[in-house]
Amino acid sequence: MKGHDHSRLLNEVNSQMPKDETLAELAELFAVFGDTTRIRILWALFESEMCVCAIAELLHVTQSAVSHQLKLLRHAKLVGSRRQGKTVFYFLADDHVRSIINQGMEHISE
Amino acid sequence: MKGHDHSRLLNEVNSQMPKDETLAELAELFAVFGDTTRIRILWALFESEMCVCAIAELLHVTQSAVSHQLKLLRHAKLVGSRRQGKTVFYFLADDHVRSIINQGMEHISE
DNA sequence: TTATCATATGAGCAAATGATCATATGTTAA
């Protein structure tokens, strides 16, 4: 046998681990938070809903870039949108977004 | 002038935004959570501290891969380590890790 | 209808990322 024995610990820990599929989903969710542009978009929406071009102006990035990132945020169900004439307004989907970001802020401010 | 006017909203939102540097730090933190291998490592450490080779065995990944990822987790201050003889034990650094992961789990289980 | 504004999206590219392999470092026992 190679290395020392961990079988007892491994069994114990293994029995408490969620399915790999779940953990992959979780990682995917956090990956969405893991980009400066997207974090800045989310933070902007803390304050109020905004249309795409306002977000682009605010962050000094292309409309295209914002639109691409909003697509990701939508798929992760972190933001919702409503159309009003030509413009589309985006808003935070729910309060998990705030909670998660707040926890993150607490961690880095130490 | 191009597009419609947002100056009032932009000023309002802008005044509430943290520094770009802070937001970048935040994104970097979440990026660490944004990988399946690292999430699985963190989850394993929920249960108890573990040495590198035990983690590698548990997750069926190379010792090298685990070691590289642990380095990232250490730099993000998500895990700590202690040496005991030849083996190094890793453990969760604090409870923010649990809170953040739990919030994430809540979001995806809906 | 056409023109214009607002947003979405596909293609292409440069940069970042995660795994592997080989090797280095650190620790203990013989």
Added chain:
DNA sequence: TTAACATATGATCATTTGCTCATATGATAA
């Protein structure tokens, strides 16, 4: 000291990611 084990790390490579450009779609007004 040497041998064996445990961990760390540098180099390399394939994949992923985020941006830009060009263009498509959607909506309104003239």
